[in-house]
Amino acid sequence: FDDELEDTQRKLNQFNHETIELFKGVPRCVILLSKFNNEYHKKYGRQCRVADYGFTKLYELLESIPHIVQILDGEFEKKLTLTHRVQVKRFSNDLLKVLKAHKQMFADEFPFMYEKHFGKVFDIRDYGVCYLEDMLAELPDSIITRKEIDHRTFIQIPKIIQDDQELLCIQRLKTDVIDMLKPRPRFSIQFNKFIPNYHHHFGRQCKLSHYGFTKLLELLEAMPDTVQITNKDGVQFVQLKPQIQKEIICQNLVKLIEECSSLKLKTNLIKLEDLYVSKYGCIFYQDLGCLNFPSLLNSLPLDVNFIKIDTNQGLDVTLSVDGLNERDTKRVCKLLMNKLMDDLEDLVVQFMHDNKFCKFQQLWDYLMKCFDLSQKVTNRRQLGFILKSLSEYFNCMDENRPLTLSSVITGLSDFYYFAKEIRNLFKFNNLLDLAWCELETLYKQTYPKSGVNGLPIKRFGYTDAQLLISQGLSLIVSIKKYQNDKRVCLNREFWPKTFFDSNGLSDSLNSSPCMSPPPTTPAAIAQ
Structure with missing residues (x-):
């Protein structure tokens, strides 16, 4: 019985959609009740069988969808039309399609733009009203913005302005989208499969609210340098840009x-x-x-x-x-970052202060002298990997471009100082690892000013704490799971020197399930 009821409801939902499409092609959106079956057969090539929807009369079927169809008493017989609510929704959808192509216009230009876009003459009476202004007045400010200019009504799509945190989240989403579409045929996916495929690929939801949007299309349009919407045989696809x-x-x-x-x-x-x-x-x-x-x-x-x-x-x-061993090169990045946090920070800050409009090439040459890297970094590809790994730790004059040797840097970034705070949680508390559930509490206790609201997730463009730690701070820490226990482990290159004396090292290893014993001599660690 439940299956039959569900099947009937599914057919009724389909009938709702078919009815709206039927009225769209009828002048003034009005059909005589006696002509409904003929118009339905002409449109869909089949009879409208009311018994399929659990009714015996057409009139009863139409009465069951008062949110779609309005039944009017005519002079001689009843007439059918769409409800005002449906008409407003129809008009707003058509208006947005035209506005997205032309961005903005005066209201008196809309009929011409409509005809150009849809290839048919615009008649406001097809939407159940007599004047365009009446329909525009029905639309909320979230759909269009209106203002009077020289006694003419000017209309445009309201601009959605993201805050800095949402813009950072969109930048990180671009990387996710590329990663998701990279293995797919034609680097594309059907538009309606984007959200479920994102969840399947990453194991987490793509929540539009994290990026300041309510519609997926608007979010994708905010990434014009990464994706494009294409139409193939009437089906919309999300595809990576050619570049x-x-x-x-x-x-x-x-x-x-x-x-x-x-x-x-x-x-x-x-x-x-x-x-x-x-x-x-x-x-x-x-x-x-x-x-x-x-x-x-x-x-x-x-x-x-x-x-x-x-x-x-x-x-x-x-x-x-050129050859690249990512594991070894990433270890160079970790050792360099540890050296910077422990010994070179003040020197580097002073160096950038003394050299106005300092290029990263100058700083890199300086770091090469302070921390002998000549035998570790031997080709452009290794250097490119290091630049990509360290890019978030420096402020560049041009924030929208990736870090290169020619980038003008203005100082160490806020993200660097946050990474140092996380490193210091382990250093000051003599820890090698920490239970995931304790991390945020300890951060708040240690840094009550910056940690008043917990970990600064959205400040650095991440949508949850685990992504911030596992992706953003992968040079500093790693997340490891042991049965039901999830722990944040300090990477070996950042272990404080106190852990390498014989007693401290053995005690720490006994208390930490995260790490196997490292080399115990400073010379071995430097290699």
Whole structure:
């Protein structure tokens, strides 16, 4: 019985939608009751069987959806039309479609813009009112903003202004979206599958409120440099922008090159294309603005991704990259950051103060002298990895561009000082690890001023505490799970020197499940 009831309700919901679509194509949105079946059959090519919806008469069926259909008493017979509420919703949707294409306009220009957008003549009476101004007055300020200019009504979509924290969250969301769409065919996904796929991919919800929006489309439109909305056979897709797609293709080429022991891939263009397609799937050249694989290769940002290319006569080509051991290079970042927090902070701050408009290249040369890195960082690719890892710890004059050697830096960032606070929680309390449930409490107790509201999650553009710690502070700490216990562990490179004397080290290791014993001599640690 429940299944039959659910099936009937599903059919009724479909009928609601079909009825609205039916009235859209009828002049003035009015149909005689006696003509309803004929119009329905003409529109959908099938009879309207009222028994499918649990009724015996059409009139009873229509009476059951008073939120959709209004039944009017005519001079000779009853007439049907859409309710005013549905008409207002219809108009607001059509108005927004036109405004999104033209941004803003005067109300008297709307009929012309409507006809241009939809390819049919605009008649306000199709929405159940006689004057455009009457319908505009029905719309809330959240839909459109109106103002009078020289006795004309000016309309536009209200601008949603995000605060700084929401803008930072959107910046981090871009990375998530790229990561989610990277392995998918054509780097795209159906629009209506975006939210569930995000949850499946990351194991957490994509909550629009974190970014200051109420609609997914508006959020995606706020990332024009990352994604675009495309329409294929009437279905909307979210797709990465061509330039992002090319970046991913470069990253995939690097992986192919790294599979060669010499870090050189000697082949020809035909075999290279076949090799790429067999491993990463088809390349849709029309999405990338290219005709074929050779033209794509010429348009890729190879140098930015540290790929060297030598083309010989004919189709032969040699691709190569510098070596990069991410684990070792990340360890260099950790040791450098630990050195900065313990010994070099005042010197670095003074250096940047003395060198106005200091470029990171100058600071890097200074750090190379203070903390001998000449044997650790030997090529551009390693340096690029380090720059990316350290970018959040320095303030740049141009905040919207990634950290490079030519970036003008103005000081250590707020994020650096927060990272140092977290490191000091362990240092001052003689800890190697800490239960996750105790972290925020200890932070509030240790830093009552900055921790008054707990961990500064949104301040640094994160949507929850675990992301802030596990992603943002991955150089400093790591999160590890032991059965039902989740612990925050200080990375070995940040262990205080007191832990390396014989007694302190053994006591700490006995109390910490997070870490295996490290090398016990300073010389071994520095390596």
